[in-house]
Amino acid sequence: MPIDAATSALNLSFPPTAAATGFVIPQSRSFTVSVNPVVLFSILDHYLRRQEKQHRVIGTLLGVRSEDGSEVEVRNCFPVPHDESQNQVAVDMEYHSNMFELHKKVNSKEVIVGWYATGANLNQWNALIQDFYSKEVLPPFQAIHLTMDTDLKNEEKLLGVKTYVSAPIGTSAKPENCLFLPVPCDIKYFDAERSGLDLLASAKDQPDRSTTLISDMDNLEKTILAVQEMLDRISDYVNKVLNGTIPENNNIGRFLMDTISVVPKIEKLEFEKMFNSHLQDLLMVVYLANMTRTQLAIAERLQLLI
Amino acid sequence: MATNGTSTTIATTATTTTTKESPSNVNVTNVTAALDIEGNVPLESVQLDGLVVLKIIKHCREFFPNTVTGQLLGLDVNGVLEVTNCFPFPGPTKSDDENELVDGARYQVDMMRCLREVNVDHNTVGWYQSTYLGSFVTHKLIETQHNYQQTFNNKSVVIVHDVSRSTHGNLSLRAFRFTQAFMDAQRENKFTTESLLKNKLTFSNIFEELPITIKNSHLITALLHSLDDFENVIPQGGISTLDKETVTGPLTPNFDTLELSLDPYIEKNLEFLLEAIDEHGQEQSNFAFWQRSVTREQTKLQTALQKRKQENVHRLAAGQELLPEEEITKLFKLPPEPSRLDSLLITAQINNYCKQLNQYSGPTLGKLFMSGELQKP
Numbered sequence A: 001m002p003i004d005a006a007t008s009a010l011n012l013s014f015p016p017t018a019a020a021t022g023f024v025i026p027q028s029r030s031f032t033v034s035v036n037p038v039v040l041f042s043i044l045d046h047y048l049r050r051q052e053k054q055h056r057v058i059g060t061l062l063g064v065r066s067e068d069g070s071e072v073e074v075r076n077c078f079p080v081p082h083d084e085s086q087n088q089v090a091v092d093m094e095y096h097s098n099m100f101e102l103h104k105k106v107n108s109k110e111v112i113v114g115w116y117a118t119g120a121n122l123n124q125w126n127a128l129i130q131d132f133y134s135k136e137v138l139p140p141f142q143a144i145h146l147t148m149d150t151d152l153k154n155e156e157k158l159l160g161v162k163t164y165v166s167a168p169i170g171t172s173a174k175p176e177n178c179l180f181l182p183v184p185c186d187i188k189y190f191d192a193e194r195s196g197l198d199l200l201a202s203a204k205d206q207p208d209r210s211t212t213l214i215s216d217m218d219n220l221e222k223t224i225l226a227v228q229e230m231l232d233r234i235s236d237y238v239n240k241v242l243n244g245t246i247p248e249n250n251n252i253g254r255f256l257m258d259t260i261s262v263v264p265k266i267e268k269l270e271f272e273k274m275f276n277s278h279l280q281d282l283l284m285v286v287y288l289a290n291m292t293r294t295q296l297a298i299a300e301r302l303q304l305l306i
Numbered sequence B: 001m002a003t004n005g006t007s008t009t010i011a012t013t014a015t016t017t018t019t020k021e022s023p024s025n026v027n028v029t030n031v032t033a034a035l036d037i038e039g040n041v042p043l044e045s046v047q048l049d050g051l052v053v054l055k056i057i058k059h060c061r062e063f064f065p066n067t068v069t070g071q072l073l074g075l076d077v078n079g080v081l082e083v084t085n086c087f088p089f090p091g092p093t094k095s096d097d098e099n100e101l102v103d104g105a106r107y108q109v110d111m112m113r114c115l116r117e118v119n120v121d122h123n124t125v126g127w128y129q130s131t132y133l134g135s136f137v138t139h140k141l142i143e144t145q146h147n148y149q150q151t152f153n154n155k156s157v158v159i160v161h162d163v164s165r166s167t168h169g170n171l172s173l174r175a176f177r178f179t180q181a182f183m184d185a186q187r188e189n190k191f192t193t194e195s196l197l198k199n200k201l202t203f204s205n206i207f208e209e210l211p212i213t214i215k216n217s218h219l220i221t222a223l224l225h226s227l228d229d230f231e232n233v234i235p236q237g238g239i240s241t242l243d244k245e246t247v248t249g250p251l252t253p254n255f256d257t258l259e260l261s262l263d264p265y266i267e268k269n270l271e272f273l274l275e276a277i278d279e280h281g282q283e284q285s286n287f288a289f290w291q292r293s294v295t296r297e298q299t300k301l302q303t304a305l306q307k308r309k310q311e312n313v314h315r316l317a318a319g320q321e322l323l324p325e326e327e328i329t330k331l332f333k334l335p336p337e338p339s340r341l342d343s344l345l346i347t348a349q350i351n352n353y354c355k356q357l358n359q360y361s362g363p364t365l366g367k368l369f370m371s372g373e374l375q376k377p
Helices: A003-013 A016-021 A037-048 A093-106 A124-136 A191-202 A216-243 A250-262 A268-305 B024-036 B050-062 B097-117 B139-151 B180-188 B193-198 B218-228 B263-318 B326-331 B341-375
Strands: A032-035 A058-065 A071-080 A082-084 A089-091 A111-118 A144-148 A161-168 A178-183 A185-187 A210-212 B045-049 B069-077 B080-088 B124-131 B157-162 B173-178 B207-210 B212-215
Touching: A032 A037, A032 A144, A032 A161, A037 A058, A037 A071, A037 A111, A037 A144, A037 A191, A037 B050, A037 B218, A058 A093, A058 A124, A071 A093, A071 A111, A071 A144, A089 A124, A093 B097, A111 A124, A124 A144, A124 A161, A124 A178, A161 A185, A191 A210, A191 B050, A191 B218, A216 A250, A216 B341, A268 B263, A268 B341, B045 B050, B045 B157, B050 B069, B050 B080, B050 B124, B050 B157, B050 B212, B069 B097, B080 B097, B080 B124, B124 B139, B139 B157, B139 B173, B139 B180, B139 B341, B173 B180, B173 B212, B180 B193, B263 B326, B263 B341
Parallel strands: A032 A071, A032 A185, A111 A144, B045 B080, B045 B212, B124 B157
Antiparallel strands: A058 A071, A058 A111, A082 A089, A144 A161, A161 A178, A210 B212, B069 B080, B069 B124, B157 B173, B173 B207
């Protein structure tokens, strides 16, 4: 039995540098992957723009790692042309390295963390490409493989996003033999991106798939309506509980208590003082701003009169 | 930023565009039609792909509060500028300017070539810039946009993204391009009172703002729907660390707009406004100084002319040859009028700040009264 060979192969896959320098070996602990929405958008765009007879597309994922290696954030990606046939696969490595150089010029913090492919199937080509990317990723980290189910042939008809790492399998380590292990993955975005995403999401139910920017006031109105709707729902629930139509839920009660206690208790006089001074400040600013604008408008008219 | 010199290096290649999705098959005929009559249909609106919006936000956020720029790629179809992709420009490096320009140009060419290989529209339609509190009316923007508009036959826009405003819950993206009047004035590079009058140029018609629409592709729409059903996109089945109690889906309602503390924002805005007004005052006094010196020179000239005339009268009486009068006018040089571009830009900026303050205070007043209602017993 070639057990020895197998074990030694497994041992080899742990980079000796990690142990020597005394760092935590990342492979030995689990890590999570978080994906920025822009990556998913880019992948889908790439898939839309694929060559005519191409069934799937691949590309490189860029991102950053947290210091202890427990979290990998995929923040960017770029497409890589590849050619796949019955018995061979060719990845344009030169394109890959050129593009990485270009990306490095803009953001030097982002490094190669793995690669993506569309389609939910994992086959022997995936293993080969994974082998290539494993060499691109700086040790002691592993390359991540992200798949997106663009065929929508799964049961739920959803764009399933899955991430994997690979482990060598078999009696001797061959590049085309590997085991893809799923890793947990979630979607992460920044505050600044949230408003953009919200806007994009507002287009999803439109028949023409488009939307326009809205003003601050309209946005506020929308939010307030949402809050109102929630208040209506909760008061409806409370009434029902009081009437005894539905059984009470202690958890919900506690949440409600917490929420209500968030409203600060301020002395009436004090609040009035704060409220009024704030109001005055604001009105003053509005007045001054309008004044300045009027001045400018007058100056403009005068200039045109000459 | 290495954009000025570089924009001229790219060839406008609007020939091969790939059909992106099924409905744009309809557009293909339009595309050729639009190309035939290129230059005849003026731009009326800008249509951004969802991907472009996210890419711009990402780039601008990463380098906030520094100003960053990037290039927009797409196509104009019958007056609608469709922006389908974009890429960021590298930030300014420490190296000397000469190298930076060359590097920037090479970067741009390389990037365009690479994107072309993967069927991205490789036709430049403009550029984007990040801004802080709407202070984007600067010389740099003017120069770059002028370059773009000159190179790309007036069919290019600049998209300005305000990161600080967008964090308050409402995305701030604006598309601008120069009006013809400003382009004419800039081409002559003369911003004297006279030329401003001739072109009827004031602060309000430097830019023309184009309405922005955002359009998602079918697949993106599918993705957004899937994201709504967050747990389904990323299966939970035992491998996820996501705690169902704490995790909220990516597209839950956003209540950032209800944030009450907008004071720092208004304070900063006022600060910028004051600065701009100070600058404006300085420009005014520069102009007044110029006017004074012109009058001074003119009186000097008049007295000298008067003197010469009297002398000539004496000479005529004495039968001597007359001295030419033109010589004197040549002796006195009127100081050149300072460029009014600065004051023009500053007024545009002041107008911008004031508008912003107004736009802010409206919702803030609403929120203030809302909190007032909350405190009522």
